[in-house]
Amino acid sequence: MREAKKGQALADQQKSGERIAKVLARAGVASRRGAEQLIADGRITVNGKVLNSPALNVTARDKIMFDGSPVGEPEKTRLWRYHKPTGLVTSHKDPEGRDTVFQKLPKELGRVISVGRLDLNSEGLLLLTNNGELSRALELPSTGWARRYRVRAFGRITEVELNKLRKGITAEGVKYGPMEVEIEREQGGNKWMNVSLREGKNREIRNVFAAVGMTVNRLIRISYGPFQLGNLQPGDVKPVPERVLQDQCGHFLKPQG
DSSP: OOHHHHHHHHHHHHHHHEEHHHHHHHHSSSOHHHHHHHHHOEEEETEEEEESSSEEEEESSSOOEETTTTTTOOOOOOOEEEEEOOBBBBOOTTTOOOOHHHHOOGGGGGGGGEEOOTTTEEEEEEEEOOHHHHHHHSEEEEEEEEEEEEEEEOOOOOOOHHHHHOOEETTEEOOOOOOEEEEEEEEEEEEEEEEEESSSSSHHHHHHHHHHTTTEEEEEHHHHHHEETTTTTEEEEEOHHHHHHHHGGGGGSSOOO
16 A cells, blocks of 8 residues: 555656756756746746746656756766865856856866855865755755864954854844854964854855954865865865765755655
8 A cells, every 4th residue: 555655656746747946956957046047047948938937847758958958867966075276256157257166177077066155265175066956955054064164364353252253243234153263373464263164154254254353365165064175186176985975965865755
């Protein structure tokens, strides 16, 4: 009886299909949110018609195109560690014409997306994947993964101000959560610090240090959850072994429905 119910549920799912954004994400086109933006931009067609809303379920019988190219079947989920150098934008296209991370990656990686971002002048560990669903899951604060950085900042800071950062502060109307901050050493007017946070809002570290009178002039991400920058040199990319991927991320990869 239980097997019959499972079979019927699978048949129902195949008949009704899945949301287009989810299918695009699993195929590595973009994250689910990014897929919705592609749809809004008119870059996705289904069965020859330009899609204008993500409120559509599709099945394997539907012909899905992205910028005129067929969207293939989802590939086996993969994850890579990449040492992002400074001077690259974490974007597939930059309106200002600046070099992007994805232009510099080896062609054999195929189409990948990043887990979060590092801004133009930041460097260090950037995770890449061919699975938009996994990218989104690893970005969520609810995942609970710490992102650790080595930060060099110019200026003076007191223990009182450090404690403000440790408790969480509001800067320019944005509320930032608590972060771990420890001073490692001083170098002239600069201080090297170890910083850890779990949320990762846009330019968070730069903004909170500016709020206490310090200017961040070097920012290196050294780990993201269990994954470490290690001895990767700028521009290097290395696949995460499948066993490690399953150990650390397997619970994010379980089929839903």
